[in-house]
Amino acid sequence: MTYRKLTVSEIEKLQAQACTSQNWDIITVHPNFDTQYIHQVNFSGDIRLGYFESEFDLPGGLKKHSGLKNVCLHNCTIGNNVLINNVHNYIANYEIDDDTFIENLELMYVEGRTSFGNGVQASVLNETGGREVSINDKLSAHFAYIHSFYRHRPLLVQKMEEIVQRYVNEVTSDIGTIGKNVRITNTGTIKNVRIGDCAVIEGSRIIENGSINSNEYDPVHVGYNVMIKDFIICSGSRIEDGTMLARCFIGQACELGHTYSASDSLFFSNCQGENGEACAIFAGPYTVTHHKSTLLISGMFSFMNAGSGSNQSNHMYKLGPIHQGVMERGGKTTSDSYILWPARIGAFSLVMGRHYRNSDTSKMPFSYLIENNDETVLVPGVNLRSVGTIRDAQKFPKRDKRKDPNQLDQINFNLLSPYTVQKMFQGIEALKALQETGGESSQTYTYQSCRINGTSLKRGIKYYNIAITKFLGNSIISRLKNCACKSNEEIREALNPTTTDGLFQWRDLAGLLAPSTKIDDLIDDIEAGKLTQMEEVNKVFAELHKNYYELEWTWAWDKIQTYFEVSLETITAKDIIDIVEKWKDAVISLDKMIYDDAKKEFSLPTRISFGLDGNKRDQKIDFERVRGVFEKNAFVEAVLEHIKVKTQLGDNTIKKLEQTV
Known part of the structure; x- marks a missing residue:
């Protein structure tokens, strides 16, 4: 677009409409520019103006025409059909795109060269420093995980910082940008901030040094009394109601509100924070905290729900x-839980009570940690039979609110995976070692500063074996889904992995599940300088996520051979039928445990406080009116349907295989 200078008559009209300029000659305008809607504007520096032809429809039916009124503009480019009205101080050094609405703003400016929050270092995990992550527009949970946790590889950390710095250099500017269709109303100061398309900012107090990466697919909303400094906010996020942030990265589709406060923290996709406080945390996807008395500090979390009054200590009052x-x-x-750091809690575990010892239960997933007389009691594997665990696994994919087609985090929602199942194998090994050392008849065992009761240990081994059988059975049935199974040779060909990638250990990179060997390859490429851009690294993460099931099968088949004592060269349809029968027993057994656990929610004690002024019959009716009937509960019906479907799947698989026996 070629802009033109103002005509003499246009300058006269603008002056008649109380407009002033230090130099009218350096103002350029769109060929269709009209002075009609420009009033009480002070121009200085380089100014470029679009045309003002359309109206804005406001809530309540009010219409306002685009234009400029009661504003001081310095070094600004204003797009087409923009409305700027009542800026109490001024707007300086900004490019404002088409169809943007700005009204009742205190001050907005860029001062000097700035990277708009990119490159700000958040001191995650350790408040005193040492694990800083440089936040930026393209930061994924997985990049941040490696950057913060792999300090034992200084060359890697150096190269990752160089990758971020390259991007920081690209976006550094002395001119800020406001995207298309942005709405900024009743807001205080905006300083050194870049705002993407379709963002809504209303009633915020101060927004300083950051990027609001809104877009048409998934707009960002920043609400009343919000105060944020040194930040990145990604698409689809909502920052509301007096939230205070300093040196924070807010990932896609996060929600922070109700006076939540956080500093030096990373929140990745679909995190929620209300009322409470966070300091130096690495909040992987789906970290949720809703309670005013909850403090999350110096910890790494993901797919986590913090109960009211949850707290951790990172300070022993020494160093x-x-x-x-x-x-x-x-x-x-749970409510009023406490953990003394350092500690490491295994996947899908429930922490109840206050824990003052430095426990490591990472090899005991799906466990309870219970406080008893200031001692941590570990109940291995018991969470596998919990209705809450299954409900969580089902709800996470449904609660993915990301609408942006460019998703930064590659999230694997699987409850059972090579990552969690490898932990179960390790757990069984550790529990059996305790049995051998302490004797099978022992009443209690000590493990990693925890006490395990003898009955809990035996049940833990049982639960882990059931879950392992379920996972490995799922894998082999899925693998043979499209195989006709007309001969043992055809079956063996279908079972043969197409790659050796996926063997050995797996890692959870804050939501992304991948083989350790592939992560090590990525790290080697970064150290060797083969990957030098954020997009290149994120592309590798996306490919690993895309190929998950092929990589999973490589790992699962290796474990199937040892666990069920079969081999690719000799396995037959009959062997697989035996595995499927064991799988059916495991699935049904686990589902029945979950069914029984759900039934507790409908027992007599849970009816207390129902039917307050009536008899027991009234209590029952009141309970059922509010909570429903057990048999008709949606989750209970889903469990029963799952038993039916999986039984049918097993029977159909067996029937298909029987033709080869």
């Missing part, structure tokens, strides 16, 4: 707040 902790994916804390 400062230097300790950190990890709750692996799927962790939960």
Whole structure:
């Protein structure tokens, strides 16, 4: 678009409409520019103006025409059909795109060269430093995980910082940008902030040094009394109601509100924070905290739900707040729980009570950690039979609110995976070692500063074996889904992995599940300088996520051979039928445990406080009116349907295989 200078008559009209300029000659305008809607504007520096022809429809039916009124503009480019009205101080050094609405703004400017929050270092996990992550527009949970946790590889950290710095250099500017269709109303100061398309900012107090990466697919909303400094906010996120942030990364589709406060923290996709406080946390996808008395500090979490009053300590009052902790994916804390860092809690574990010892239960997933007389009691594997665990696994994919086609985090929602099942194998090995050392008749065992009761240990081995059988059975049935199974040779060909990638250990990179060997390859490429851009690294993460099931099968088949004592060269249809029968027993057994656990929610004690002024019959009716009947509960019906469907799947698989026997 070629802009033109103002005509003499246009300058006269603008002056008649109370407009002033230090130099009218350097103002350029769109060929269709009209002075009609420009009033009480002070121009200075380089100014470029579009045309003002359309109206804005406001809530309540009010219409306002685009234009400029009561504003001071310095070094600004204003797009087409923009409305700027009542800026109490001024707008300086900004390019404002088409159809943007700005009204009742205190001040908005860019001062000097800025990277708009890119490159700000958040001191995650350790308040005193040492694990800083440089936040940026393209940061994924997986990149941040490696950047913060792999300090034992200084060359890697250096190269990753160089990758971020390249991007920071690209976006550094002395001119800020406001995207298309942005709405900014009743807002205080905006300083050194870049705002993407379709963002809505209303009633915020101060927004300083950051990027609001809104877009037409998934707009960002920043609400009343919000105060944020040194930040990145990704698409689809909502920052509301007096939230205060400093040196924070807010990932896609996050929600922070109700006076939540956080500093030096990373929140990745679909995190929610209300009322409470966070300091130096690595909040992987789906970290949720809703309660005013909850403090999350110096820990790594993902798929986590923090109960009211949950707290951790990273300070032993010796060398400062230097300790950190990890709750692996799927962790939960009950009300008034407490964990003394350093500690590491196994995946999908529930923490109840207050724990003052530095426990490591990472090899015991799906466990309870219960406080008893200031001692941590570990109940291995018991969470596998919990209705809450299954409900969580089902709800996470449904609660993915990301609408942006460019998703930064590659999230694997699987409850059973090579990552969690490898932990079960390790758990069984550790529990059996305790049995051998302490004797099978022992009443209690000590493991990683925890006490395990003898009955809990035996049940833990049982639960882990059931879950392992379920996972491995699922894998082999899925693998043979499209195989006609007309001969053992055809079956063996279908079972043969197409790659050796996926063997050995797997890692959870804050939501992405991948083989350790593939992560090590990625790290080697970064160190060797083969990957030098954020997009290149994120593309590798996306490919690993895309190929998950092929990589999973490589790992599962290796374990199937040892667990069920078969081999690719000799396995037959009859062997697989035996595995499927064991799988059916495992699935049904686990579902029945879950069914029984759900039934507790409809027992007589749960009816207390129902039917307050009536008899027992009234209590029952009141309960059922509110909670429903057990047999008709949606989750219970889903469990029963799951038993039916999986039984049918097993029977059909067996029937298909029997033709080869």
